[in-house]
Amino acid sequence: MFICLRQRMYNSYLPYYGDPEPTVIFPDTLDFLGNSWAIIPASSRKYGINVVSGIHKMVADIISVALERRGHRPIHPSYGLAPLLFEPLSQIAPQAWIHELKTQIELWVEGIESVTINLVSDYDMDNSLQVQIIFVPKIAPDQNVLSFDYYSYQGADWDKGIEEFAAGIALNGEYLLPIAA
C-alpha cells in the first residue's frame, strides 16, 4: 500500500505523454544573432562598413539603444531612452537613467539573459564617472562588462561628440577602438 502511494506520487508529476524530463536545446554559440551593421562606428576607410556578430553585436545593440531618443524612429516609436525633464543635480548615480536603460536593453537587445548597470565614480583619478553594463548572454553564464565614460556619453548624446565617446568604449577591459580607424 505504501509503495503504491509513492508510485502514485511520483507518477503525478509526469507529463501525460513523452519523456519524464523534457529536452531543451541550448545554443552553444551566439550565431543565432546573425550579422548586423553597427552604428558606432558605422564605417572606416580601411575596414569598410562595420559588420558585427556575436558578443560585439550585443555591445553594438546596447550602444544603439543608449544613444537613441525615444520617438525619433517612425516605425519603432518606443525604441530608445525618453529624455529626462531635468538634469540630475547629483553627480553620482542618476538612477532614472540607469533604470530606463536597463528596461530598454531588456526590451530590444537580443541574446541577453540578464543585465546590471553600475555607475562607478573615480574621484582620485580624474573625476570621471564610468558606466559599467554587466550583461550575461543566454548561452553561458559569462559576465561581460561593457564600460564607457558617462560624461562622454552625454556629450555624444547632446553635442555629437561621437568620436570621443567611441574611443572610450571598452569590453571586458579592452577598447573596441581598433575598428574605428
Place this chain on the structure above:
Amino acid sequence: MEFYPNQYSEHYSLMDFFSKEDRNIPAVKLYNYDYEALYAAMMDRLAQPMPDGSPSMFSSKSPNSAHSRFAEVSAFEQELLGREMNLMPYMVWVNVMRMYGTEVMPPDYPVITLTFERSEQARIAQIDAEIPFPVEVRSTRDPSLSAITLDEGVITGQEKFITLPARLNRMGIIGSIMPGEFSNAPPLPFVERVYNDGTIIFEGSEQETLKEAVLRTRRRIRRGDRNTTMRDYYEDILEKVGVKKATVLPGVHIGTKSTNNSLVTLVVYPGDTIKVIRPEVEARSHTTDQIDIQAAQIIPISGRIDVRVDAYVTPELGYDLAARAIMDNINPPNGKWGDRNFSLSLVTALERVEGIVATPFVSLVHAETKVPLSELEIYPWQLFSIQQSTQLNIIY
C-alpha cells in the same frame, strides 16, 4: 476663394462623402504602399544569403542595426513623398469647378411666415383686405431687421387672417427670432394686425462651400437645365424653399383613379410655398411633361394605443417617450407616404425606444370620421398624423 490654411481639408470631406456612395465608380490609390510592410520586405531582402550560399552581412533584422535605420527612414520618407499622390489639393478641385463654370452661390435669405389679420368691422361688412406685394414688416426688437413678403394675398369671406411667406433682409442662417417680433408694418387698409407666429420655412444659408458647389455641379450635369427623370424632379423639388418632404408620382392624377402618361404629380409637405415655387418647377420641366404640384393630404389619426414600459419608467416619462417617438418617426415631415402598414410602422417606432417594452394594443381610426384605419383607402399622396386626441395608455 480665399486662402485655406489646410489645402487638403476639402479633399478629405469630399472623399468622405464619395465613399458613402457605394455605386460610385471606385477610385484606386495611386501610391498604395504600406510603409511598415515595405520596411519588413526590405529587411527580409537584406537578410537573404549571398548567391554563393554564405550568410548575408545584414542577416539580423533587429532594429538596433544601421541597416534597419536606413530601411526605416527610406520607407518612411518614401511614404511622406508618395502619400500626396493620393490627395487632391484644394486648388485642383477649384480649377475643375472653374472648367464647369460653377458659380459659388452667395448666402441666401431666411424665409418665415407672416400672419395678417383683418379687422372685425371689415369682416362683418364683408370687405376684402388686400395685401399688396411686397410689404416690409420691421422687427420690434431689431429695427434693422425686417421681413419682406414674397407673395400677395387677400383676406375674403369669413376668413380672419392670411399667412404669407416672407424673406428676411439679412442673408445667412437665421438667428433667434421671437413669435410676434415682426409687427411693425406700414398701414394697410382693413388690416388690423401683422405678426409672425414663429414658423421658419427656410433657415437661410451661408456662402456655399466647395463640397456643396461640387455636388450642385454634379446635379446640374446629371439634370441639365430640365428635369427629365423622376429623380431629377425629386431632387429639384427638395431644393425648393419650404419643402420638407416630397414625393414624385408619375402618371398619377390626384382625385381620380385614372393615369395620364404625360402627367407628373409632385406632392409636397408642407404646402405653404406651392404658389411661389410652382412657376420655377414648371419652367424646368421636360417639354412633354405636365406638372401638377399638390400639397400632401394629411390624414389625422386617433384611437387607442397601449404601451408597456419598463418598471423604472414613470407614466409621465412613458408618455413623453412615446410622444417623442411618434413625432420623430411617424408624424409629418417624418413617416412614409401612403403607408399601408401604418400600424406596423407605429409599433416599430415605439418599440425601438429604450424604456418601452411592447405595444400590446393598437386601435387606430380616422380622427374625424371615426372610420377604422383598416377600412381607409390609402393613396400615395397621403401622410398620416397621430393627433393629440389619441388615447395613450401606459401599462406595466
